[in-house]
Amino acid sequence: MATIKDVAREAEVSTATVSAVINDSAYVSPALRARVLSVIDALGYAPSQVARNFKRGRSQLIALVVADLANPFYSRLVWAAEADVSAWGYSLVVFNSDEKPDTEKQILSRVRMLGCDGVLLVPVGDEEHYPVRDTRRWPPTVLYGRSLNRDNMDTVTLDNREAARLATNYLLDLGHRRIGSIAAPTHLNTGRDRLAGMIDAMSARGVTARPEHIRSGDFREQMAYSVARELLKESDRPSALYVANGLMALGVMRALSDLGLRCPEDISIVSTDTVSGPGGLRPQLTRTEHPLEEMTYEALRLLVDRIQHGNSRPPRNVVFTPSLVLGDSCAPATE
Amino acid sequence: MATIKDVAREAEVSTATVSAVINDSAYVSPALRARVLSVIDALGYAPSQVARNFKRGRSQLIALVVADLANPFYSRLVWAAEADVSAWGYSLVVFNSDEKPDTEKQILSRVRMLGCDGVLLVPVGDEEHYPVRDTRRWPPTVLYGRSLNRDNMDTVTLDNREAARLATNYLLDLGHRRIGSIAAPTHLNTGRDRLAGMIDAMSARGVTARPEHIRSGDFREQMAYSVARELLKESDRPSALYVANGLMALGVMRALSDLGLRCPEDISIVSTDTVSGPGGLRPQLTRTEHPLEEMTYEALRLLVDRIQHGNSRPPRNVVFTPSLVLGDSCAPATE
DNA sequence: AATACTCAGCGAAACGATTAGCTGGAATAT
DNA sequence: ATATTCCAGCTAATCGTTTCGCTGAGTATT
Incomplete structure (x- = not known):
């Protein structure tokens, strides 16, 4: 894989200039820019997201931790979340805690190690299960569907x-x-x-x-x-x-x-x-x-906002209202 | 977030020693090891996977690109794949190409930038849609469910x-x-x-x-x-x-x-x-x-093998045999 | 003509971890 | 006593990118 240095050497410019070209982050004269671009093309260079993320201190990853991937409800959540997340320019990492608090714990530590920028979490443990986390140690998190008795977290739930x-x-x-x-x-x-x-x-x-x-x-x-x-x-x-x-x-x-x-x-x-x-x-x-799609959209909106603006805004708890949909699984009582 | 340097300073050792402790990659005397571990604990230090991946040139990420996340069949695939992938020590990044070749193309370039170690792909384009990729530029890929007329790729399909x-x-x-x-x-x-x-x-x-x-x-x-x-x-x-x-x-x-x-x-x-x-x-x-679970397991086995051993082994095409399951949606013809 | 500004582009540090190679001291062999 | 080996731990280079601060040339101001 070609690196930014290869491009710089080949185009006879500095890596700073190549970086400026690919990020549009500083003025580069048309002539040089063209030269750089053609070398990039020739070498088939693509900037390493890994290195970028490392340098920038983020990962462009959002973790979705659901309680049971075998449940169609959460499958739909994955579907909706994938669409929203990629529209925001992130990628979705999916985890299944399988309703097991211990598994969830492992997952969360993995999420942290991976450096995910945010977490959409369907918590499976009871209130005590969650240590109070200081925000500098945990990525922004939005609780989905289930809430914990905390007033310091964003939640999106149903009434x-x-x-x-x-x-x-x-x-x-x-x-x-x-x-x-x-x-x-x-x-x-x-x-x-x-x-x-x-x-x-x-x-x-x-x-x-x-x-x-x-x-x-x-x-x-x-x-x-x-x-x-x-x-x-x-x-x-x-x-x-x-x-x-x-x-x-x-x-x-x-x-x-x-x-x-x-x-x-x-x-x-x-x-x-x-x-x-x-x-x-x-x-x-x-x-x-x-309204699963709206709920998911809202949750990710809160999450991305939190990722981008940190803790400046107070936590929000958004509650959605259900509606009754008639099928044919009910009949009048016969007694 | 605490870094390895913070730990090193606090424990009055070098970063190399801390690294040796967390990776068990070299002998460290019990006394020192204990000291390091306690500092790690005190600081709540977790090694940055991002930095690690960067240094090691991998990401511990496997991408799953499916054709339609709204299709329960693929939901089940996500479920099965998540379980296998995390058992192998990777995390699963999920993408939905929505049966659109253009979307798939964008996804694949994203996958490449993210530095995913491998890709499990349900291809949506026709044969011509896929440029011949040189392996040095693309992560190992296993095709799932659908095949392309290629003899140089691993595939797991149904008869x-x-x-x-x-x-x-x-x-x-x-x-x-x-x-x-x-x-x-x-x-x-x-x-x-x-x-x-x-x-x-x-x-x-x-x-x-x-x-x-x-x-x-x-x-x-x-x-x-x-x-x-x-x-x-x-x-x-x-x-x-x-x-x-x-x-x-x-x-x-x-x-x-x-x-x-x-x-x-x-x-x-x-x-x-x-x-x-x-x-x-x-x-x-x-x-x-x-047998969706077996198919998925097999596909990930091939993929992980490819990730770990490169192109040493020739491509394999594994074909699974379907079986008929009787329900009650058929009746004898009446004419 | 001297001074100040602008500008395109460069050099090098930094991010957080891993690891090859080194060092000084203790243990062992001769 | 000297040479050899081994050990525990350290120093420093490295991965690929971004970015701060600098430079030297050109332009404008007085």
């Missing part, structure tokens, strides 16, 4: 309580009273808020959830499947379920079909944060959706 | 002809004779081979495909939807379709449901390279599958 309320109210409107839930882990604010929203909505109508109708999942298909199987083979099973995310809703569907139950005839299902069940397949989930 | 043959034979066995296809673009070997395999299988049984029953898609849901709509509203529509990939099969499903047609009662569908339709949703696609 989870409202999402659960929307979903639950819809079930209540259909006449359901025995409403259960496959909930998310409660060490995450996402799990707590979605559950709280559901309870909220029910008690606002004087309905009380039965504790045994509320089971905890881990956001994944497999566990939701087994938990739902357990829950639904009981004789006093709920007539409707609020499932805390889309992937788990698929697990529930599978459990239903294994148990010979039909959706929506036997059980109504609503979920949040859906894998928009690809058109044509039945049943289509009724779900709350949030 | 596409066989996949199409499997799928088509299944339809023929069910008695279908009016078999159509939503095919893939023919500038890709994937498209050509899958179509050829289908024609093969049919003519082996003395059946001829009607040209108007064969339409070209672009691997995406949307286009498959419109093309299928067109095709299926004709009065002499086919009784079965071979769809060249999973995402397009979903588009076809949507078209069916829009047209009031049922699958499999009215139209049977088989596809290749499926988005394994999440359990519980109906109908489950009948499809040929290929």
Whole structure:
């Protein structure tokens, strides 16, 4: 690989001049510039980004750390983030913490070593898991989807309580009273808020959830499947379920079909944060959706801003509002 | 950020010693080593990967360039690749060429500038699109899924002809004779081979495909939807379709449901390279599958080997064999 | 004509790590 | 006692680029 020195020697100028030409950072006479350019062309020279980054103290890399790459929701996040990140002139390094705090820890130290300029993080640990980091030691970070009880970080999240309320109210409107839930882990604010929203909505109508109708999942298909199987083979099973995310809703569907139950005839299902069940397949989930692309764009806007302007601006917490999307996974209660 | 010099000064040793400690590259007496380690800890020092990479002439980065991040097939590839890559000690930089040769070109030049150590590439252009690259200028590259007519590159692909043959034979066995296809673009070997395999299988049984029953898609849901709509509203529509990939099969499903047609009662569908339709949703696609994880692992094995041993070993072309997975998207022909 | 400015381009330091080659002292061999 | 070997650690060069500060020639100002 040709270096800037090769170009300088060949064009009989200094490396400073070559640098000025490729960066347009100082005036170079047309004649010299042309000579330099032609040598660059002849040698097939391309400046080493590695050396540049080293010198400039940045990497043009943004890390995206998601909780579960096998979850279509995060796949879509990767898709959206890649587009935005490259539009900002960065490249996207993708990591999968697989919902494991320890893995996440390793990833974060790797991210730091790589010198990523910023991190978009879906945190998987609970509040205590994160040491307070001094900013001089960690690259700018924006939390996505889940938040930690910190007031000094940028976050982009969903109004989870409202999402659960929307979903639950819809079930209540259909006449359901025995409403259960496959909930998310409660060490995450996402799990707590979605559950709280559901309870909220029910008690606002004087309905009380039965504790045994509320089971905890881990956001994944497999566990939701087994938990739902357990829950639904009981004789006093709920007539409707609020499932805390889309992937788990698929697990529930599978459990239903294994148990010979039909959706929506036997059980109504609503979920949040859906894998928009690809058109044509039945049943289509009724779900709350949030504007993933806008959320991602906003998160990266905050991140890039932070990268470029440091800590001058106070942290922001942007909350997006979900909306209910009707499918055909719910029916009126029949009791 | 603390540097190696800060550590050296604080521990009253030379930077060489610090380097020896963190890399275990030379003997350091227990006393000194302990002193250095404690200073490292106190300062929260982590070696700058950027400087390291610069010095060592590598980046510990592997680029993954896929054709369409919105396609669940490639999402799964990202998932599998991330796991393997990080197990090898690299990090994964993800790019989306979005099936656009021009975008791919920009991406590749970016990859080169970033100094990625290797590239796993799903090529989107036709053969002519790729200049012959001299290896000294390009990082090691493994082609994935699609091949180019080159004998000097590592490739990991599927036996596409066989996949199409499997799928088509299944339809023929069910008695279908009016078999159509939503095919893939023919500038890709994937498209050509899958179509050829289908024609093969049919003519082996003395059946001829009607040209108007064969339409070209672009691997995406949307286009498959419109093309299928067109095709299926004709009065002499086919009784079965071979769809060249999973995402397009979903588009076809949507078209069916829009047209009031049922699958499999009215139209049977088989596809290749499926988005394994999440359990519980109906109908489950009948499809040929290929071992994505093994393929990905193999591709990265080749790549890492190439990175570590250069061009000493001749290029390898690994071809995987698909298998037929039965769902319930096919029914016997009724004519 | 002397002084001050401008300008194009150059020289060399710096970024943070690795590493070849060196050094001075202790241990061992003769 | 002298020579040899070995050891632990250090010095300094190096990777490819950017950039600060300088220079010497040309131009403008008085």
